[in-house]
Amino acid sequence: MSDLGPPAVVAGEKETLLAFLRYLREAIIRKVAETDTVARCVAAYRAATVRADALWASLDDLDAVSVREDRTLRWILVHTVEELARHAGQLDILRELIDGDVGR
Numbered sequence: 001m002s003d004l005g006p007p008a009v010v011a012g013e014k015e016t017l018l019a020f021l022r023y024l025r026e027a028i029i030r031k032v033a034e035t036d037t038v039a040r041c042v043a044a045y046r047a048a049t050v051r052a053d054a055l056w057a058s059l060d061d062l063d064a065v066s067v068r069e070d071r072t073l074r075w076i077l078v079h080t081v082e083e084l085a086r087h088a089g090q091l092d093i094l095r096e097l098i099d100g101d102v103g104r
Contacts, residue, residue, distance in 0.1 A: 007020060
């Protein structure tokens with residue numbers, strides 16, 4: 001299934017936000033194939049982190065502005081840390097639901 005993009009903003013605020021929520025939930029489901037295993041997903045994640053680490057290692061000036069984002073590299077790096085922390089917390093909730101082990 002291809003990604004059709006987020007819904008158009010044509011309804012009221014609540015309806016639009018709920019449409020985005022449904023879109024995001026479905027987008028998450030489409031990212032993992034039925035044949036994927038935990039090991040395969042973890043290996044793909046680790047490979048992506050190696051590429052990201054190499055990219056960040058090649059950048060020296062965090063005050064430089066990204067052409068695509070019109071933001072400093074510092075802002076992008078901090079935003080990346082925030083997003084990763086947020087997603088790690090969400091994954092921890094899922095893990096707790098699966099194995100019942102709460103806490104660290």
